[in-house]
């Protein structure tokens with residue numbers, strides 16, 4: 001469990017999951033999560049995120065490979081692992097006639113050493129909704145109730161499957177704040193999300209899954225750094241791409257032109273931007289709607305998904 005001075009509370013090695021009918025949803029996935037870290041699993045629809053997380057939660061045995069959570073096999077040693085983990089599933093599935101407070105109390109009855117339900121409801125911003133029936137909650141409020149229930153056992157490891165789906169911007173930011181506070185308090189968080197901004201805001205490290213395999217992994221900065229930055233501008237009517245200095249000299253590694261809009265890709269943003277602007281200045285050319293930006297995680301994600309799809313000949317992703 002110790003590696004390079006870090007305690008790995010989740011260790012996944014060559015994990016495989018095969019569904020009835022022989023479909024291989026997880027095809028040799030390996031990663032580890034350190035104590036007190038937020039780790040995000042990203043991927044397109046059907047990439048295998050939930051299938052992986054369910055194996056970590058001990059809901060099914062793997063078809064191959066190894067999972068350890070807090071040093072135990074979460075399926076075979078469920079009794080040792082379950083009390084120390086909190087799980088927020090994609091669908092909570094509570095009896096909808098119960099109120100928020102009744103739901104939290106009922107759930108607390110199933111958790112050994114549960115925190116006071118009122119305390120966790122306050123943490124997720126539901127203190128004022130305790131008397132409301134679950135069926136009357138908004139989608140975002142249900143997600144917050146799911147999160148409150150996952151926190152009842154004061155878990156060391158928290159599994160959050162798309163925790164902010166359906167939340168408005170403020171609710172999402174509140175959840176981020178709470179996840180950060182939990183992390184700062186030493187909780188290890190494994191998160192799946194479709195919101196790349198969320199992964200960028202929360203994750204210490206992440207892995208991008210594609211068709212059951214890890215296509216990229218590292219810190220958000222590492223995953224992003226491998227992707228080119230972009231410079232976009234509009235050429236004036238009387239100018240053409242050929243009027244620019246040779247693109248190789250500008251340090252451009254790829255380009256597209258659509259009407260008068262030029263998009264340049266570069267791994268040397270400062271050099272390319274400086275040379276381009278120096279040329280424009282000397283030539284007296286105004287580069288309209290100039291936009292210079294480093295690759296975001298979203299661009300990295302789309303680039304990785306495109307590359308992976310090109311290799312496997314599947315779906316295309318727009319830039």
Ligand SMILES: Nc1ncnc2c1ncn2[C@@H]1O[C@H](COP(=O)(O)OP(=O)(O)OP(=O)(O)O)[C@@H](O)[C@H]1O
Pocket residue numbers: 019020023025043044045046047048049050051052
């Ligand atoms: N019970 C099941 N039986 C057969 N195939 C399944 C089952 N559950 C999931 N799959 C398939 O396994 C693949 C991975 O699904 P999974 O739900 O793990 O993906 P995901 O990355 O979580 O997707 P999403 O982002 O849409 O939630 C998909 O092709 C899915 O259709």
